[in-house]
Amino acid sequence: MKPVPLRSPTVKGVSASPRRRTGLALLAIPCVLLVVVGAFLWSGQVQPLQPAAPPPAPREAMVDVLDGPGGTERVQIDVTLHSPVDTPAPAVLLAHGFGGSKADTEEQARELVQRGFTVLTYSARGFGRSTGQIALNSPDYEVSDARQLLDWLARQPEVLRDRDGDPRVGVTGASYGGALSLMLAGTDPRVDAVSPVMTYNDLGQALLPNNARQEHIGGTTPAAGSANPEGVFKQAWTGLLFSAGGAPRPGSSPTCGNFIPAVCAAYTEVAQHGRASQPTLDLLARSSPKTYNSKVTQPTLLVQGQRDTLFGLDQADANARQITAAGGEVKTIWFAGGHDGNPPGPEVRGRIADWFAFHLGGVPPVPDPGTGFQFDIAGRPQRDGDIPVRTMTAPSYPGLQGSRTPRFSLPLEGPPTPVVNPPGGSPAATTSLPGAGQVLDAAGSLGASLERDLPGQVAVFRTQPLEEQTLISGTPRTRLAIASVPGQPQPTEAVLFAKLYDVGPDGQRQLLGNAVSPMHLTDVPPDGRPVEVDVALPGIVHPVETGHRVELAVATTDQAYSLPREPSVHLVSLAGDGAVSIPSVRATSSNAGSVPVGPLVGIGLVFVLSLLLWGISAVRRKFHDAPDPRLADTPLVISGLTKSYPGKKAAVADLTTQVERGQIVGLLGPNGAGKTTTLRMLLGLLRPTRGEVRIFGHRLHAGAPVLSRVGALVESPGFLPHLSGLDNLRHYWAATGRPMLRAHLDEVLQISGLESSAKRKVRTYSQGMKQRLAIAQAMLGLPELLVLDEPTNGLDPPQIHQMREILRRYAATGRAVLVSSHLLAEVEQTCTHVVVMHNGELVAEGSTAEIMSVNGEATFRVDDPQAAAEALRTIEGLGLVEVEGDLVHADLAGHTAAVAVNVLVAAGIAVHQVGPRRRLEDAFLQLVGEEQR
Numbered sequence: 001m002k003p004v005p006l007r008s009p010t011v012k013g014v015s016a017s018p019r020r021r022t023g024l025a026l027l028a029i030p031c032v033l034l035v036v037v038g039a040f041l042w043s044g045q046v047q048p049l050q051p052a053a054p055p056p057a058p059r060e061a062m063v064d065v066l067d068g069p070g071g072t073e074r075v076q077i078d079v080t081l082h083s084p085v086d087t088p089a090p091a092v093l094l095a096h097g098f099g100g101s102k103a104d105t106e107e108q109a110r111e112l113v114q115r116g117f118t119v120l121t122y123s124a125r126g127f128g129r130s131t132g133q134i135a136l137n138s139p140d141y142e143v144s145d146a147r148q149l150l151d152w153l154a155r156q157p158e159v160l161r162d163r164d165g166d167p168r169v170g171v172t173g174a175s176y177g178g179a180l181s182l183m184l185a186g187t188d189p190r191v192d193a194v195s196p197v198m199t200y201n202d203l204g205q206a207l208l209p210n211n212a213r214q215e216h217i218g219g220t221t222p223a224a225g226s227a228n229p230e231g232v233f234k235q236a237w238t239g240l241l242f243s244a245g246g247a248p249r250p251g252s253s254p255t256c257g258n259f260i261p262a263v264c265a266a267y268t269e270v271a272q273h274g275r276a277s278q279p280t281l282d283l284l285a286r287s288s289p290k291t292y293n294s295k296v297t298q299p300t301l302l303v304q305g306q307r308d309t310l311f312g313l314d315q316a317d318a319n320a321r322q323i324t325a326a327g328g329e330v331k332t333i334w335f336a337g338g339h340d341g342n343p344p345g346p347e348v349r350g351r352i353a354d355w356f357a358f359h360l361g362g363v364p365p366v367p368d369p370g371t372g373f374q375f376d377i378a379g380r381p382q383r384d385g386d387i388p389v390r391t392m393t394a395p396s397y398p399g400l401q402g403s404r405t406p407r408f409s410l411p412l413e414g415p416p417t418p419v420v421n422p423p424g425g426s427p428a429a430t431t432s433l434p435g436a437g438q439v440l441d442a443a444g445s446l447g448a449s450l451e452r453d454l455p456g457q458v459a460v461f462r463t464q465p466l467e468e469q470t471l472i473s474g475t476p477r478t479r480l481a482i483a484s485v486p487g488q489p490q491p492t493e494a495v496l497f498a499k500l501y502d503v504g505p506d507g508q509r510q511l512l513g514n515a516v517s518p519m520h521l522t523d524v525p526p527d528g529r530p531v532e533v534d535v536a537l538p539g540i541v542h543p544v545e546t547g548h549r550v551e552l553a554v555a556t557t558d559q560a561y562s563l564p565r566e567p568s569v570h571l572v573s574l575a576g577d578g579a580v581s582i583p584s585v586r587a588t589s590s591n592a593g594s595v596p597v598g599p600l601v602g603i604g605l606v607f608v609l610s611l612l613l614w615g616i617s618a619v620r621r622k623f624h625d626a627p628d629p630r631l632a633d634t635p636l637v638i639s640g641l642t643k644s645y646p647g648k649k650a651a652v653a654d655l656t657t658q659v660e661r662g663q664i665v666g667l668l669g670p671n672g673a674g675k676t677t678t679l680r681m682l683l684g685l686l687r688p689t690r691g692e693v694r695i696f697g698h699r700l701h702a703g704a705p706v707l708s709r710v711g712a713l714v715e716s717p718g719f720l721p722h723l724s725g726l727d728n729l730r731h732y733w734a735a736t737g738r739p740m741l742r743a744h745l746d747e748v749l750q751i752s753g754l755e756s757s758a759k760r761k762v763r764t765y766s767q768g769m770k771q772r773l774a775i776a777q778a779m780l781g782l783p784e785l786l787v788l789d790e791p792t793n794g795l796d797p798p799q800i801h802q803m804r805e806i807l808r809r810y811a812a813t814g815r816a817v818l819v820s821s822h823l824l825a826e827v828e829q830t831c832t833h834v835v836v837m838h839n840g841e842l843v844a845e846g847s848t849a850e851i852m853s854v855n856g857e858a859t860f861r862v863d864d865p866q867a868a869a870e871a872l873r874t875i876e877g878l879g880l881v882e883v884e885g886d887l888v889h890a891d892l893a894g895h896t897a898a899v900a901v902n903v904l905v906a907a908g909i910a911v912h913q914v915g916p917r918r919r920l921e922d923a924f925l926q927l928v929g930e931e932q933r
Contacts, residue, residue, distance in 0.1 A: 055113050058082045063122075065148040067132055069140040075132030077145055078102065079122040082113045083158040090168040090192075090360035091118045091159045093149065093184075095177025097198075099244025101128030105173075108349055115353045116363030118158045122149060124176070126245070126258045133260045134245055136203075137179050137287045139187065141260070146171075146184045150191075160362050166190045170356040174198050174343065175311070179289050182319065185300070186292030193359035195301040195352045198338055200311045201293075201318035202227060204284035207234050208276055211498070212480075212519035212533040220399030221321060222474030222583045223539040225314030229281075232495055232518035233274045233562035237310050237434050242267050274562035293322035299329040301355040301369075303348060305338020306376065306541050309432045309515045309560070313539030314475060324400045331355070331371045332397045334541060336378035336389045340434070340514050373397040373585070375473060375541050392473075392587035405474060406586060409579035410463045410550055412478070416573035417459035418485055421495070421556040425563025429453050431499060432516045432560045451511045458555040459572035462503070463580070465547050467759040468727050472512070474583030475539040476500060478552060479576030481530035482521055488569035494521040496572070497558045498535050500580070501551040502544050509551065513540040516558055524570070532575045546723055546761070552580055588737075631697035635659050635785040635816040636682065640691035643677050651677045653840045654691070659785070659818055659833075664811045666831035666848075667820040668924060674840040675820045676714070679789055683712050695785065708738075711783035713791060717774050721763035725754060725773050728762060733780050744782045751809050752776035753802060768799030775806060786810060788819045792826060804830045824924055836924065849916060858897050860888045861913035862904065871907040872900060 059081040064074045080102055083089070092112050096104045102121040109119040125132035125145055135141035153159050153167045160168040170193040171181040178199025185191040200206040208231030217226050245257035256264030266280040276284070285291055300323050304316035313334060320330050335348045344352075351374075357366045372395055379388035398405040430452045482494055497516040501509040515538035524531055537552075544550055554572045557563055631637055636659040644650040652674040659665050669675050680686035682693045684702040692699055698706040719728045726745065733743040749755045752772045757765070765773065775791055791807075792800045800823070807830055811817050821827050827834065827848075834851045836844040844851055862868040865883045872881050872890050879891025892900060897914055904911050 055082070055084050062129075063149060063152050065145045067141075068135075069144070075125055075145075076130060077122050077125065077149065078129040079120055079149065079152075080109075081156060081158065082109045082119040082121070084113050084116050084118065086116065087118060087158040088160040089116055089118045089158065090170070090356070090362040091120060091153050092356055092360075093146065093153070093169055093171045093181075094119055094121045095146070095171070095173030095180045096121075096124065096127070097174045098176035098241055099127070103128070111346070111349055112353055112356075115357060117353075117356065117360075118156075118160075120149065120153055124180075126249075133249075134258050134263065135260045135287075136263050136283075137176065137183060138260075139183065139286060139292075142180060143183045143187060146180060147188050150184075150188060154190075162190075162192075168192055168360055168362065170194060170360050172197065172352055172356075175339070179203075179287075182289035182296060182300075183292050185298050186289070186295040191298055193299045193301075193356055194296070195303060195355055196289075196319070197303040197344060197352075198305045198308060198311060199289070199315070199319075201288065201315045201322070202285070202290045203288045204276065204281050205231065206311055206315060207238050207284070208232065208270070209234065209518050210520045211517035211536045212496075212521065214531065214533050217477055217534045217536055220404040221317050222398055222405040222585050223313035223317035224321070224399070225312070225317065225475055225536040225539070226534070227318070228520075230275075230520050230522055232520050233270055233276075234310075234518075234560065235271065235274070235562045236560040238267070238270070240434055242271075289319060290322065293319060294326050296323045297326055297328045299331075299355070299359045301331050301333065301352060303333045303335060303344060303352065305341060305344075306334050306336055306378070306539075307341035307514060308338030309434060309513075310339040312513075312515065314536065317475075317539070320397055320400060329371055330397065330400065331369060332373050334375035336376035336541075371396055373587070375585070375587070377471070377541060377543060390589055392585075392589060394585055394587040398585055405583045407581050407583050409577060409581055410466075410470075411577075411579045412461040412463055412552055412574055413578075414459070414461035414574065416481075416571050418569055418571050419459050419496070419554065419556045420456050421564055421566075421568045421570075422457070423567045424565050425557055427454060428557035428559045428563060429457060429497070429555050430559050431497075431511055431555075432514060432558060434560065451509065453553055453555050454557065457557055458553050461552045461554075461574055463550045465505070465549055466544055467546065468724055468730075469546050470544045470550075470582065471542075471584050472544065472582050473541050473585040473587075476537040476583065477581040478535050478537065478579070479532060479574075480535055480554065481532050481573045481575040482524060483528050483530035483571040483573075484524055484526050485569045485571050486528050491564070491566050491568050492522065492524055492526065493564065494524050494568065494570050495519070495556070495561075495564050496521075496570070497555045497561070498537055499553050499555070500537055500540070501553060502542065503549040503551045504545075505547050512542050513538040515540075516555075516560075518558075518561055528571075530571070530573070530575070537580070546727060550580060550582075586740075589734075627697040627699075628694065629697060631694055633661070633696070634694075635661060635696060636818065637694045638678075638682065638691070639694070641678065641681060641688050641693065642690045643674075643681060643686065644689045650689075650840050652681070652688075652837075655837070655840075655842050657835050657842065657845050659816045661784075661814055661816050662811055663833050664807055664817045664819065664831045665833045665835060666827035667818060667835050667837070668824070668827060669837035672839070673837040675837060676789060677840075678837070679712075679714055679787060679818075679820060683707070683710065683714065683787060685714070708736075708781070709783055710785045710787060711778040711780065712787040713774050713778040714787070714789045717777060719762045719770065719773065722761060724759045724761055725765065725769075725776075726758040728773065729758075729777055729780060732777055738781065743780050745780075747782060748776045748779045751779060752806055768795050768802070771795055771799070772802070772806065775803070779810065782813070782815070784815050786815065786817045788817065790821055791819060792821060792823055800826060857889065857891050857916065858900065859913075859915055860890070860900070860904065860911055861886055862888060863910040863912070867907065868904055868909045871903055871909060875900065875903055 061079050062076045063079050065077055067073045067075045094105045094109055101123040105121045109121050112119045123130040124142055126134035150167060154161055154165045162168055169191060171184055171191055172195040173181050174197040178196030181194050181196045185194040205227050210228040210231035211226045213226050213228045245259050249258050262283060266283050269280055270276050302316045302319055304313055320332055324330050335344055337343060354366050354369050357363050358369055372393055374391055374393050377390045496519045499516040500512045502512055503509050517535060517537050521531055638655055638657050641652055641655040642650055643652045667675050681688050684700055684704060684707055695706045749758050752775055754772055754776055778786060792803050807817055831848055834848050865886055865888050868888045869881050869883050872878060882889045901911055901914060
């Protein structure tokens with residue numbers, strides 16, 4: 001059967017036949033390259049790679065340093081110098097955490113040496129084999145010791161120097177050593193780069209936190225906390241740190257370990273009274289980076305742990321703000337570990353090495369690590385103890401350069417609740433014990449028993465179940481009202497602890513961050529008038545799943561803190577907008593594994609040959625696949641498209657057609673006509689035997705970038721039933737790697753009619769709603785060409801009508817739709833154009849009206865049918881004319897409908913409607929054969 005010629009096989013004057021390859025030029029390139037590779041292999045000059053020479057053995061030394069300000073006595077610092085093969089090299093001063101020694105940093109030192117650095121590890125005064133007493137990172141003792149170690153480094157031949165006495169050096173360390181690195185950078189300009197890990201900004205606020213104040217906390221960074229005075233003593237952690245000072249050494253106090261007298265007196269005061277005097281606060285301030293950050297202008301990589309009840313994310317946030325204000329270059333990393341979890345692993349340590357490699361130089365170069373922000377999202381611990389981690393990346397740490405951290409509110413519900421502080425503060429809640437995070441990771445369910453709030457001591461406020469997944473990344477905030485209860489013991493002070501739980505549908509609770517926020521209110525009126533305070537909750541990174549609740553608990557006791565001894569009762573209620581403010585940093589997943597290049601020659605040759613083939617392919621595409629500017633505004637052009645299989649009839653044979661903007665084109669044909677094969681080829685899912693597909697002028701191949709302008713539904717997608725429709729769309733779009741703003745979710749939901757039900761779980765959707773969601777998924781990004789295969793499958797008549805309206809609204813935006821369907825009545829009412837296939841071949845194409853009037857029969861609705869019939873019979877050569885009610889059917893026999901209408905109007909007959917006599921089904925059956933009925 002010959003196709004009905006309804007359209008020229010050219011497009012805008014451009015031949016639709018495929019372009020020929022540029023044979024000789026393309027053949028010359030691979031021939032030359034193959035000759036070069038062959039000569040290389042024939043020469044036999046490939047030599048086995050020599051093993052790298054081992055680095056020199058570490059060098060041990062005891063370095064004499066002056067003991068204290070203006071002192072004449074000396075103490076000895078136990079050091080080890082690790083050097084690479086090639087020296088002199090940039091140096092890294094590597095400090096350890098409190099209670100440790102240089103032995104704790106040996107693994108990181110070896111890694112840095114492998115990267116080409118000279119590394120100096122040492123035991124701080126009072127630890128390991130080093131002499132002297134512990135002064136708690138005093139600028140006159142520990143910091144002075146480190147400056148003298150830089151003097152010693154500058155004299156070593158293994159160390160690269162900028163000038164005499166000035167080594168090229170970076171400083172890093174964890175916890176105690178991290179604070180030392182910042183304080184050294186702020187007091188010694190010879191430091192060239194710094195990377196503090198899991199450390200503090202204000203030791204007074206870290207050990208005596210107060211996270212509530214009556215003024216608005218504010219702040220534009222994600223983890224800005226409250227630095228209010230009169231904090232609550234963190235007795236569990238401080239006791240552990242004090243005991244880590246070690247046994248008394250000769251000449252030290254038997255009750256103070258190896259601390260200097262001033263530190264011993266400060267600890268004794270706070271441990272006995274739970275409060276710090278001003279001299280104690282001044283001592284802690286002098287041992288805190290906050291006092292020196294205004295002079296830190298060196299590039300700084302801040303690495304902070306998310307599971308850390310000792311030094312929370314707010315401490316790193318404060319360091320970032322202060323160093324940025326001083327003009328320093330800051331990059332921030334929050335890793336899935338900390339003092340309550342695991343220390344930084346090889347991946348994080350590798351990022352620290354990259355930081356030094358870029359900013360110190362002298363080692364194999366690395367790309368600029370920039371000043372971005374990275375944070376980990378930790379999954380649930382696996383049976384083998386491993387914790388899956390997904391790393392997120394943002395261009396910068398929000399709030400440092402004018403941008404603000406995105407925040408949104410979750411409304412809380414719950415009545416005002418009286419809470420009791422028992423006499424002596426006992427029994428007390430068990431939540432934020434030091435190291436409890438490690439117990440949680442190791443024992444899983446055992447951790448649930450550690451998180452216990454006691455009845456009568458806690459007020460609870462909850463959100464409704466969340467309708468979509470929510471990522472908390474930073475410090476949540478809320479506002480509370482605290483009042484005394486008349487007739488009960490009423491001290492004017494109140495100590496309370498706020499914390500957040502993730503509560504699942506089954507009622508299981510997870511304490512977020514394993515942390516609490518202490519509040520100390522000093523002016524609670526005894527007459528029952530409430531005091532309103534802003535509360536900075538623990539800084540965390542945690543995704544709250546759909547259907548879970550966020551629970552705010554406010555308790556009077558916690559075993560990790562010093563508690564009031566006097567009994568009291570206070571009334572706790574929500575204040576302000578009665579919500580919890582959630583920070584949620586906009587970031588994208590950046591997990592990417594790296595494949596090291598091995599020394600094997602075979603692997604190298606495979607790589608070279610692969611690169612060669614890729615180059616040939618790229619050159620070929622450049623010449624053969626260049627976009628045609630004359631088709632740049634045409635959504636789809638199919639030229640000579642053929643798909644055949646050995647021993648079988650071609651599934652598609654020499655198909656040529658096109659789709660223009662604003663059209664809804666129906667692809668019709670009986671089963672086996674080649675419709676689905678055609679759709680797969682024009683989406684790059686199936687390679688044609690010959691012919692080509694061009695989308696907006698670009699020749700199509702698998703993975704072509706132009707496919708980003710196409711949305712498709714070829715098979716029904718699988719949606720996650722426990723997520724909302726909106727979440728399913730978001731996850732699908734995120735997987736494309738494109739910015740979320742380009743998804744146009746609001747417009748897509750409006751077009752698909754799912755606005756009111758987008759936040760419902762998919763398992764509650766009807767079949768029609770799921771099909772509309774599938775259409776919405778194909779529409780994400782508002783693609784300029786929409787390809788749909790049987791979009792009305794499984795829909796009832798009202799739903800089919802809705803689908804028709806969806807496609808019409810979409811095409812009305814100036815885009816194009818290609819839809820394959822077996823419902824001919826729907827195609828007739830929906831599509832503007834039709835392409836009919838049979839046995840893999842094109843049998844007809846054109847507008848829907850043209851296809852339906854293939855044999856020239858037309859129907860006229862008129863006011864006087866008999867007079868109209870007589871007038872039509874006067875047209876020369878007209879075929880049979882019949883009257884049916886107010887309709888007149890005529891075989892136009894080659895005349896256009898316009899000629900017939902002119903004759904009727906001239907005869908004074910009112911024409912109300914003109915159209916083809918037949919339905920699309922009649923035309924279809926005529927085109928493909930009655931046997932298909």
